Amino acid sequence: MAVSIRGRESAARLYENAEHPVARAYNQAGEKYGVYADGDPGKLDAFHEQYAYCDQCVWALIDEKMRALRSSGARSIRILDLGCGPGTWLRRIATRAWTLGFTSITARGIDIADAQVRQARTLSRKLRELGGVDLTFEVSDICARLPDADASVDLCLCLYGVLNHIPMHRLPAVLSEVARVTCGHFIMTARAIGSTPTICVDALEEARWFWRDISADRLEIELQNGRRFSLNYQLFRAEELRAVAAAYFKLHDLKGLDLFHGRFSGDRRWNPPGSAAGAQFLHELARLEELYCRDPDFIDHATHLLLLASPRKQREHTLEELPSSGFAE
Numbered sequence: 567m568a569v570s571i572r573g574r575e576s577a578a579r580l581y582e583n584a585e586h587p588v589a590r591a592y593n594q595a596g597e598k599y600g601v602y603a604d605g606d607p608g609k610l611d612a613f614h615e616q617y618a619y620c621d622q623c624v625w626a627l628i629d630e631k632m633r634a635l636r637s638s639g640a641r642s643i644r645i646l647d648l649g650c651g652p653g654t655w656l657r658r659i660a661t662r663a664w665t666l667g668f669t670s671i672t673a674r675g676i677d678i679a680d681a682q683v684r685q686a687r688t689l690s691r692k693l694r695e696l697g698g699v700d701l702t703f704e705v706s707d708i709c710a711r712l713p714d715a716d717a718s719v720d721l722c723l724c725l726y727g728v729l730n731h732i733p734m735h736r737l738p739a740v741l742s743e744v745a746r747v748t749c750g751h752f753i754m755t756a757r758a759i760g761s762t763p764t765i766c767v768d769a770l771e772e773a774r775w776f777w778r779d780i781s782a783d784r785l786e787i788e789l790q791n792g793r794r795f796s797l798n799y800q801l802f803r804a805e806e807l808r809a810v811a812a813a814y815f816k817l818h819d820l821k822g823l824d825l826f827h828g829r830f831s832g833d834r835r836w837n838p839p840g841s842a843a844g845a846q847f848l849h850e851l852a853r854l855e856e857l858y859c860r861d862p863d864f865i866d867h868a869t870h871l872l873l874l875a876s877p878r879k880q881r882e883h884t885l886e887e888l889p890s891s892g893f894a895e
């Protein structure tokens with residue numbers, strides 16, 4: 567399906583006529599996506615199986631940045647999560663910010679798939695009752711202009727595959743917008759060119775077949791239940807990501823995550839049941855990860871690339887080319 571922005575048509579108007587292919591896929595995945603990605607939605611601090619190592623690294627970084635902000639004397643924090651999915655990360659963060667003693671916590675997640683946003687709102691109901699926590703989720707396209715004021719966001723996140731769904735030619739405008747609204751740090755992960763296979767919306771076992779068309783940056787999937795999806799999906803080389811991000815950000819770190827763990831995960835098609843690694847083995851994998859995560863010969867074989875950045879000095883951001891809200895394929 568090809569949908570293009572004409573003038574400054576609103577996303578709402580466009581969605582009446584056509585559902586964005588990425589939204590369609592994550593809408594159909596519904597609650598199952600969250601269970602696949604994060605496990606039990608009630609267990610926020612139990613990092614889940616296959617991506618546990620990666621999640622722990624991302625969490626350690628987010629936690630470090632929140633603690634540093636709190637130690638500087640700040641009592642309020644603003645967080646923006648782009649492509650928030652079912653909101654697991656924002657629920658973790660809002661909970662942690664509250665225990666760290668922030669008294670004003672403004673956390674906003676946006677996602678193009680309304681089923682994910684609905685799920686995020688449902689799961690965060692209790693948390694929103696905590697004093698000082700303003701946790702909201704909205705359906706929106708990250709390729710549109712963000713409503714946030716310049717330099718108003720302490721921590722901007724874009725985690726796990728969101729940017730892999732954004733057409734490459736749109737990436738500079740998205741990053742420019744992130745740099746405009748962020749005053750603190752931008753933490754993102756994206757799938758690396760040599761990452762283990764994924765169908766993004768669910769576990770691999772749920773696919774009858776899938777095909778990653780490298781030349782066309784597309785992922786074609788047919789699920790066991792017969793549903794088919796065709797998604798924009800490009801994978802990143804570390805240097806490519808570095809180059810596009812460096813135009814808008816000071817890069818503090820760029821490293822590969824899950825260089826080794828993914829290869830030993832509990833996927834029955836290459837690791838037979840009962841071959842689960844013991845604690846000593848996992849400790850050794852973590853040591854190897856640390857050793858090679860920035861090595862140019864290894865980094866592109868990671869499952870995810872993790873970028874930590876802060877915006878360059880505020881500059882003129884020309885956003886004429888961005889729709890007020892909308893999408894294009």
Ligand SMILES: C[S@@+](CC[C@H](N)C(=O)[O-])C[C@H]1O[C@@H](n2cnc3c(N)ncnc32)[C@H](O)[C@@H]1O
Nearest residue numbers: 592649650651677678679707708725726727728
């Ligand atoms: C693999 S999921 C990751 C969800 C979440 N960041 C996490 O780590 O659990 C990718 C998410 O990006 C969202 N997404 C993809 N393209 C988007 C866009 N242009 N605007 C907003 N959300 C988008 C999808 O709907 C989906 O929920």
